[in-house]
Amino acid sequence: MLRFPEAQLLKGYQDQGISFCAPDHTQSKKGFLKGPSVAGTSCGNWGTRKAKAPLLMEAKMRGIEITDNKNGYLTVSLKDILNALANYAKSFSWTIFYLEAVGDLGPNRNMLSLESEIRNSPNGLKIQWDELLELASLMSEVTNTRIEGKSVTNGTPAADSAGLTEPLTRLKILMIDSSVWIVCSTDDEILATIEKRFMETKHTEDCVYDYD
Secondary structure, eight states, X not given: OOOXXXXXXXXXXXXXXXEEEOOTXXXXXXXXXXXXXXXXXXXXXXXXXXOOOOXXXXXXXXXXXXXXXXXXXXXXXXXXXXXXXXXXXXXXEEEEEXXXXXXXXXXXXXXXXXXXXXXXXXXXXXXXXHHHHHHXXXXXXXXXEEEEEEEEETTEEHHHHTTOSSOOEEEEEEEXXXXXXXXXXXXXXXXXXXXXXXXXXXXXXXXXXXXX
C-alpha cells in the first residue's frame, strides 16, 4: 500500500491517463513502498532523503486535423474551434504561445503589437476564455497559432493543486500555414466532440509544431 501523500494521488491520475514516478529521493521509512517501479515507470532505487513532489509525465496527446474547405480555402475559423470547445472551456486556463493573424483590434491596439507581445512573453500570454472568444471574433484570418488550455480545479491548474511539479496541458489548438487546424488533447471526449463538429477531419499523433 502506498502511504506517502503524493503516492495516494497515483490512482486518480492513472484514471485520467496520467502517469508519474517518484524520484530517487523519496522517503523510505519502514513500511513505505520500496522497489524499482511505480505505475509501470522506472523509478530507480528508493533513497533516504525527504520526499518531494513526484515528477509528472504528461499523458500522451492525440489530435484531430480539420481541413473543411470551399474551393480549396479553409472555411473554419478560430471562433468555430472555440465554439466547438465551449462546453469544456471553463475547466481550462488559457495561454497563447504564438500568433500570426489578420484583424482589427480597435483604435488602441493592433495585431502586430499583440503578436509581438506574445512572442516576447517567455511563458506565453495568459488570457481569459471570454477575452479569447472576443479576440477570435476580431480576426479575419489566422495564419499560424498555438493556444493551450490547462486543467483547472477551483481556479488553479489541476496538477498545481495536487502539488505536482508541472501543470498538465490537456488541450492544444494549432493553426499551420492557413491550411489546417489541429486540436490535440489527452481527453478522448474532447477529440470526439471536435471530430463530430467538423466535416473534413482525420486523426493525427503530431501535436508539436515549430513556428520558427
